[in-house]
Amino acid sequence: MSTPCDIHKRREIEFHPTPPRQVERALAFLGQLPRLETRRLGERRIEIAYCVSDYTLEAIETALTEIGCHLEATLLIRLKRALYYYIEDVQRDNIEHPGIPTKNYTLPHVEAWDKRLHGDHDDTPNEWRQYK
Secondary structure (H helix, E strand, O other), rough: OOOOOOOEEEEEEOOOOOOOHHHHHHHHHHHOOOOOEEEOOHHHHHHEEEHHHHHHHHHHHHHHHHEEEEEOOOOHHHHHHHHHHHHHHHHHHHHHHOOOOOOOOOOHHHHHHHHOOOOOOOOOOOHHHHHO
16 A cells, blocks of 8 residues: 555656657666666556655656657646656655754653643642542
């Protein structure tokens, strides 16, 4: 079962119709990369599975364009791509730099809170609270 912040990703990459045989070239190239799974989904689509700590979709697609592949660039695909790039960059940053605690709730803080009048105290006498 995957969670919204899962670092293991499955993404689809769709290629432009030209040039021919670029899907085969991409599969051969991606098959050489460690810890990256590839699978052909159709005539112009592949699926990749990877961990964000190892790869990002942006890096994979950049490498594919550098070897001569042309990716599909419709508006919807470009929007998805931009969203995936952003999400994976944030996840990688969070993996490298865990969040800094902004509040330090320590015992002195709790003791000071107990001494302050703040409306959380019950004025009922102790003898009324005890059931006998």
